[in-house]
Amino acid sequence: MSSMASGILTKVISGLRCPRFTAAALSCSGQAYSTAALPKAVVTPNDITVDSDKLLNVPLSQPDFFRVSELFSLKDLFDARVHLGHKKGCRHRLMEPYLFGSRLEVDVIDLEQTVEHLQLALNFTAHVAFRGGLILFVSRRRQFGHLVERTARECGEYAHTRYWQGGLLTNATIQYGPGVRLPDLVVFLSTLNNVFQPHTAIRDAAKMNIPTVGVVDTNCNPSLITYPVPANDDTPAAMELYCRLFKMTINRAKDKRKQLELLRGLGPAASK
């Protein structure tokens, strides 16, 4: 699991010679317009100092640099009722590998697999936050919309819990204006929309080459999500747990970044 994580990360990092091109590499392959109209002068890789490069590679030295595995345990997941799935009739074919079993026609998710997947997802989120990436929280459940927005506001990232207009990611220059920066990671706290169909943002993020982290329940399709986390998305306790975990990882990663910058005497200009 740790080798897989570092393998994925090195593949991602190899394209990231310059932190300013993080958005371009991760968000839109080949489409330079999302960063082309920035008001600064043209940036070449030679501008980046060796120091900031080393700073970005510091978290890659260890498998669990941000110690996300210490944030939760299997017992916490069980207490928050993360293992409860939907009924047998609602089960999605592709979720069968993640199920522990079924009891009285209610599916039970395998929490050991959930722990591994959640650690991967949180680790990836922490690395993205460390590099100053834009994280977008998406959930279309009305019950938890306010909670998700509050979580996003408290960790300084972005949220979208409202009606998804078609071209928000794919038609970004016309939707927002030229020179907009798209999110570098999309976190789905519920993969379905109000009519129990896969959220459009999953497909759009995959089209725009944006990695996704998603909490997939037993009635969801985990195919297009980069880091699926098989877990329950209906119980308030479980949702509060996820929000707390994501908020803690992002804050931890950002604090670590500030700490390392201060240690190396680099100003906030290098934090890009």
Added chain:
Amino acid sequence: MAASRGTVVGSLLLRYGNKFAGSHIVATTVGRQPVRRQICTSCCLLRKNLAAAGPEKFTEEFIKKQVEEFNIGKRHLANMMGEDPENFTQEDIDRCIRYLFPSGLFEKKARPIMKHPDEVFPRQTAIQWGQDGRPFHFLFFTGKQSYYSLMHDIYEKTLAVERHQDRLRNKSLFTQDTKQISLVGSRWLRKEELEELLVEDISDYDYARFIQLMERLLSMPYSALEEESVQHYRRQLEVQSSKQEIPPLQHDQQGAAFSTAVGRRKTATASVVLRDGGSGKVTINGKDHLQFFPVLQDREQLMFPLHFADSLGRFDVEGSVSGGGHSAQAGALRLALARCLLTFSPEGKVEHMRQAGLLTADPRVKERKKPGQAKARKKFTWKKR
């Protein structure tokens, strides 16, 4: 050949502004000499797709420059007209512009104006993200950040009130009869006003949801906690009767009180003098009202204002009317009489009369005849073939 192409380039430059028009000059090296080849591109490629650009965007420096130019221009104008540059108000500017640039155009908006740039250029949102590309607002990616952040804040207030209620219930201090927010005499913000407040376009559905959420907040017993924020989204209704013009009370040489008013209906104009301390006598154009209006309906119309104010025997009415037919004259007299009665009636009565429709001028006039038709609405006989 090259010269003619050059003139084409020049004319294209004039037509398409700063855009690099017509031909691109590419320098290549042939041997040791750079050869300049002219590659002509079609002018269709250079034509801007005006529809796709959307409304024109103005940068902050542009607006600031316009404001500076306006202030300097204002001082120049004051000097030109020999006025004091320090105390030069907008009305003075309008007056001077009307004098310097007299315009006979009927459309007022087409006449020359000199106004502060904030009134001329529409309010626009500035660039929403910083130097590193990170947007400032946490709901930026929804597309309607101000509207959704407003909904988020109001929902948060709803939750705060609910928590307060739960705390009171726990201490068993919860009562239904608490001070409620008074909504009398005010209305919710209209959709246009909300759009102006948010500097964003919202749909009818969004507006309906906003009103629904506010009503939900108000439906809770302890909603008085969030009174100021609720009143921020309400506007006072104007009392219509306060705008009513009441004719002044005058006194004649004997000391008797009287008032005069004018009324119009179709093409009839009537002028009425209402004298106090009379016996209920009504004179129109020198004749008695019974003689002037043989038809009962006209006499009823004439007497209705006095009947409504319960003052049939109190006043003396002297009216003069011209134009129109008998019904129109009766209507004109009725309006004039009602306006006269306002002088002698208390405040509450004014609103009653307004609601009874006595003070509203009837706007119906004869509709014009249209060409291709026999009359205003009657069409010529339609033949199938």
